[in-house]
Amino acid sequence: MSTTSTPDATLSGSEAEATRKVGPLLVMPSVIVLLAWMIVPLVMTLWFSFQYYNLVDPTTRGFAGIDNYAYLVTDPDFWVSLENTLILLVAVLVITVGLGTLLAVVFNLPFPGRNIARVLAISPFFVMPTVSALIWKNLLMHPIYGVFGALASTLGLPPVDWFAQFPLAAVIAIVSWEWLPFALLILLTAVQSLDHEQREAARMDGAGPLAQFFFITLPHLSRAIGVVIMIETIFLLTVFAEIFVTTSGGPGNATTNLAFLIYARALLQYDIGGASAGGVVAIVLANIVAFFLVRSIARRLEV
Template identity: 55%
Template sequence: MATQHSRSAARVMMAPAVILLLGWMLVPLVMTLYFSFKQYLPLRGGDLGWVGFDNYVRFVTSSAFWPSIQATLAIVGGVLVITVILGTFLAMLLDQPMWGQGIVRILVIAPFFVMPTVSALVWKNLFMDPVNGLFAHLWKSVGATPIEWLSQASLPSIILIVSWQWLPFATLILLTAIQSLDSEQLEAAEMDGARWPSRFIYIILPHLSRAITVVILIQTIFLLAVFAEIFVTTQGSFGTRTLTYLIFQRVLESQNVGLGSAGGVYAIILANIIALFLMRIVGKNLDA
């Protein structure tokens, strides 16, 4: 049992790391709040003084604000649906004994280690190019007109690209959960005459509920900040401008640090609202 002296020594040793972590988090947050109340234009006069909540009002009343919220939620929701459903299917498939199982698992997980910029470039030029892309050749082979994916189906294209990158993460987590399932339960249910859909709904899916919760929580945090895929492919055009990309445009393209900082505060509020919703609705499985 740890004594009071050992607990105090542990706190002292952990203090530098905790202070560094808090500084790493709080300094950017404080600076964002500070600049959100100022009119700061680096290339057009610099610091022009305090403007109060004017930046917040201008940002939320902008015609691009609510469409960016809708695009953000659409990407998050679409990617979560695809990765959870396909991840469950792939995890169950990879759990079956097969030749070269280790190699197959490595190949399935490999896309997660590809940088988002590289992934977007590959999809843009190799698959979705309307002239020389793989999808264009497949369309032509059946006599159909190729689709200009990044303009005609821009938002589904972004969801497809991001899903491809995050599917290995979901598969890995769900595969680990499936491997911890007691096979005797499935064998007993099969001997009792339960068909595969019943075994999946009443045994496998409840067992995966906590793993699915972890996948949803972690992916949502990162998906709210999707940027590289949009920057490389559509640059926010055709309805793909998310809240993160809108902030980028305000800060770097419009050179309005104050307005962009106000957008950053809105992004923090949105992330916290979604996190609280998930913790209340989905996160209950963690206590089960």
């Protein structure tokens, strides 16, 4: 409880009365619209997931029991999509948190032009996903016209057709490029709040840079790293635009993640029931992460 947050105690009786009435009235509109925004689609998704419902085939409608789920778990595409979702998630997390931590330490040290370098480094985060994906796919990764291909041929290597040979790795590269600045930005803020005296004391006691990093910086960062991992997980579980504009889930189902599978079921095959069952799986997955994220934020919240 902070000192500025108990105004009611200093108010006279009638004013306190007034704020008791006004307060909830001001919060109510936000609560109501958010409640509707959450509950209505959630209930509908659950409902549809137990229904036979295809937009192009109006003859078959009705209660489906667990058929949609049964179909989902027997569909090899579903398991591939879960696997792809997981690979994408873990790979991007390892790359962004690993490099992000190192870069945060580097950008905390004084060097000429640091502020400009930092601004350049975090820029990719502000690029819209469709632009990131198409720039990488066409200008950088194109086997004939791209920069990587040109570099490879300068070195005498055969050019790589990234989206044909390593499609998932190509998507991972793009998504990592978008999220590394986020990790860097958050972790840099956390590094900067590190107590200098503590580091100074460690240095005096003869701790080298590596020891300082592993025994002081890293433990200090653990909380921030946890937050970065959880927030990124929420977004990475449902990466969509990058896949939509580069591979459309292909070749075959090589880059189909859960989000793209649900999209394809719903808006390409018009299978509302099946897509909803997939949606429920996505919601459950996200909620497992959300539980831990909300708990760790709650610990920090002072009202």
